[in-house]
Amino acid sequence: QKEVEQDPGPLSVPEGAIVSLNCTYSNSAFQYFMWYRQYSRKGPELLMYTYSSGNKEDGRFTAQVDKSSKYISLFIRDSQPSDSATYLCAMSPRAQKLVFGQGTRLTINP
Amino acid sequence: GAGVSQTPSNKVTEKGKYVELRCDPISGHTALYWYRQSLGQGPEFLIYFQGTGAADDSGLPNDRFFAVRPEGSVSTLKIQRTERGDSAVYLCASSLTTGAETQYFGPGTRLLVL
DSSP: OOSEEEOOOOEEEETTOOEEEEEEEOOTTOOEEEEEEEOTTSOOEEEEEEESSEEEEETTEEEEEETTTTEEEEEESSOOGGGOEEEEEEEESSSSSOEEOOOEEEEEEO | OOOOEEEOSEEEEOTTOOEEEEEEOOTTOOEEEEEEEOTTSOOEEEEEEETTEEEEOTTOOSTTEEEEOTTSSOEEEEEOSOOGGGOEEEEEEEESSTTOSOOEEOOOEEEEEO
C-alpha cells in the first residue's frame, strides 16, 4: 500500500463548478501538506501548503487537513478552463523530501 | 528572476549507455532536490542536497544512480548502464533552505532509454 493515495481520475466538470480533490495517507509523521498543479510537460507548481491540521484559503482555492482521519482536500470554487491540469498532493514530516500522490487529472469544460 | 533550469530537456539513449542530467537551481537556494516521475504517476524522491553534501539519498534506486553538487549550486544526476526502466521525467527542485515549505520545480528532463 502506498503512503499517499490519490484518485487519478480523470475528473471532468463544467466551468463554474466547485471541484473537490482529496488524498489519504498512512504516515502519522506527516506535518506539511502541499497541493501542486502540473500542466502538461511542465514541472509541478506549488498552489498551497498547510502545516498540521486546519484550513487555508487563497482566492478560489481552499485546502483542508484532517490529521485525525489522515485526509486532505483541495477545493476549487468557480472553476475555470485554465484550471485544467493535474493536481498533486504532497506531504512530508519536515518539508524536505516530499511524498506525492499519483495526481488527479482535472478538465474544466467551457 | 530565473527559475530552476534543467538540461537537456529531452534525452534519448540506448540501453547500457551513461547519461548526465544537469540542474541549475534558483540563485541563492541552498537546498536542491531530485525526483523522478513515471508516466501517470506522481514524482518520487531520489536525493536532496543541503549545500554541497547529500543530506538524504535514500530514494536512489540502486548504485547505478549518483548525484553531485560540487560547488553548492549546479547539480548533476548521473546514471550508469541505463536500463529501459529508467525512462521517466527527472525533475529538479530547489528551495531557499532545507525545510522551507516551497520547493520550486524545473521543467524536467525527459529520458528515454531504447
